[in-house]
Amino acid sequence: MTKERFSDHFINELEQLFTWRRDVRHFKPDPIPDEIMDQLLSFACKAPSVGLSEPWYFIKINRPELRQKIHNVFKKNNLQASRDYSSDKQKLYNSLKLSGMDDAPHHIAVFSERNPDQGKGLGRKTMPQTTAYSTVMAIYSFWLAARAYGIGVGWVSIITPKDIHQILEIPETLEFIAYLCVGYPQTIRDKPELEEKGWEKRNSQKNKWIIK
DSSP: OOOSSOOHHHHHHHHHHHHHOOBOOOBOSOOOOHHHHHHHHHHHTTSOOGGGOOOEEEEEOOOHHHHHHHHHHHHHHHHHHHTTSOHHHHHHHHHSOOOOTTTOSEEEEEEEESSOSTTTTTTTSSOTTHHHHHHHHHHHHHHHHHHHTTOEEEEEOSSOHHHHHHHHTOOTTEEEEEEEEEEOBSOOOSSOHHHHTTSOOOOGGGGSOOOO
């Protein structure tokens, strides 16, 4: 049965879901049951996609040696990134935990097909990047569903796509989009850790419409 409108209670719960969605870097070691992980993937695949192309690929990284190689890529890039800041900012940067790769029980690499046959090119002739945007929508659907189950997700971006392609032996027809750490969070935070640590704060102006 199709709903024309969800209840006020559901909308309030939905707002809480958006508010409590966090980029998690501190995980408990407990693995997530396979049936729940499968359900999260099912939710992700309900995301909208340009031309119904469904370009996403979610790849579980279970082998310890692959995880370690990718973690080494992160550590190398993280060290280089810290050197780009002034001494005061560098000290703060080094205090941040920017990856949960060392304790998250699940690692997922997400790729997007650059030019999928599915969808027959609809909507991509003028904006070919919409396949990647579609995959990001699938990631966000996965993320919100995970939070509803009390599961945390952390997006690791301080890694070079070229290295990930080589380590995982993924063809260039697939574009690397995200490396996700997934697991039960150690703590639930009221606000982003970067805000708590004083790295950045939310821009209240972004909550306002721009009128043209």
